[in-house]
Amino acid sequence: MANVFSEAFPIVASDYACAGEASAKIKSLLKMIGIDPALIRRVTIAAYEAEMNMIIHSKGGMMTLEISPDTIYLACDDTGPGISDIDKAMQEGFSTAPSNIRMMGFGAGMGLPNIKRNSDTFDIRSCQDGTCLKLKFNINQKGDRP
Amino acid sequence: MRISEVAEILKCDLVCGAQNLDKPLSSACGADLMSDVLAFAKDGCVLLTGMVNQHVIRTAEMLDVLCIVFVRGKMPSDDICALAETNGITLLCCKSTLYEACGILYTKGLPPCSRL
Numbered sequence: 001m002a003n004v005f006s007e008a009f010p011i012v013a014s015d016y017a018c019a020g021e022a023s024a025k026i027k028s029l030l031k032m033i034g035i036d037p038a039l040i041r042r043v044t045i046a047a048y049e050a051e052m053n054m055i056i057h058s059k060g061g062m063m064t065l066e067i068s069p070d071t072i073y074l075a076c077d078d079t080g081p082g083i084s085d086i087d088k089a090m091q092e093g094f095s096t097a098p099s100n101i102r103m104m105g106f107g108a109g110m111g112l113p114n115i116k117r118n119s120d121t122f123d124i125r126s127c128q129d130g131t132c133l134k135l136k137f138n139i140n141q142k143g144d145r146p
Numbered sequence: 147m148r149i150s151e152v153a154e155i156l157k158c159d160l161v162c163g164a165q166n167l168d169k170p171l172s173s174a175c176g177a178d179l180m181s182d183v184l185a186f187a188k189d190g191c192v193l194l195t196g197m198v199n200q201h202v203i204r205t206a207e208m209l210d211v212l213c214i215v216f217v218r219g220k221m222p223s224d225d226i227c228a229l230a231e232t233n234g235i236t237l238l239c240c241k242s243t244l245y246e247a248c249g250i251l252y253t254k255g256l257p258p259c260s261r262l
Contacts, residue, residue: 020204027208041209045184048208105197105205108181117185 005067013060022063023048042118043072043137049111050076056101072137083126147171147256149213149236155254156240156247162227163236166212175259176248180205188259194247198222203229217244
């Protein structure tokens with residue numbers, strides 16, 4: 001795979017003041033290199049949902065964006081505590097977010113399903129040591145797939 | 147429907163973003179849960195919400211939402227306005243409840259996101 005670009009974005013647990021900054025940078029980068037706006041929208045929504053999940057639920061981690069000529073890769077790796085039941089977490093409306101998160105407008109249980117809906121390939125693995133989410137977005141097909 | 151018409155119909159105060167007033171809107175999304183906004187809002191929609199924090203602006207930024215209407219007389223703080231201005235987002239405030247504001251715009255012909 002010939003990557004033309006790669007950048008990593010550290011995500012700090014419970015850093016709500018900076019929430020969305022990594023995803024905004026990703027959006028800006030994709031705009032700068034001329035990616036189709038509908039595809040940018042899909043990647044940005046998935047990135048923002050994943051970023052919020054890491055800030056709310058994890059001990060922190062890293063989002064890594066890689067862009068090859070035909071694919072955008074987004075990897076989200078955190079250091080735990082992991083998702084105990086991925087099947088449940090994939091159900092719309094299922095949420096373990098505490099009330100203070102819901103007061104901010106998040107934790108509706110739409111995150112992971114929305115990430116899957118917006119990505120072309122979705123892979124998630126989780127254990128107590130952390131969650132690894134790998135997303136792929138095809139550059140050469142029409143952007144507004146979902 | 148243009149943003150200026152939304153402002154007039156709902157008797158809104160303009161907080162910032164006058165540069166977008168002539169821009170057209172495709173639809174409207176009314177929600178306090180930003181997770182729902184991320185799942186359902188469409189391009190070119192106006193977001194009506196009773197939630198007032200910087201995450202609303204961030205969510206709008208991700209979705210290229212050009213205009214946010216804060217309902218129930220809520221006013222955004224200076225830091226929220228600054229973030230909206232940085233991202234070119236128009237902020238309006240109205241006294242109506244979320245239900246009333248959405249209903250009024252619906253009767254004036256602005257479609258919901260779900261019908262697009």
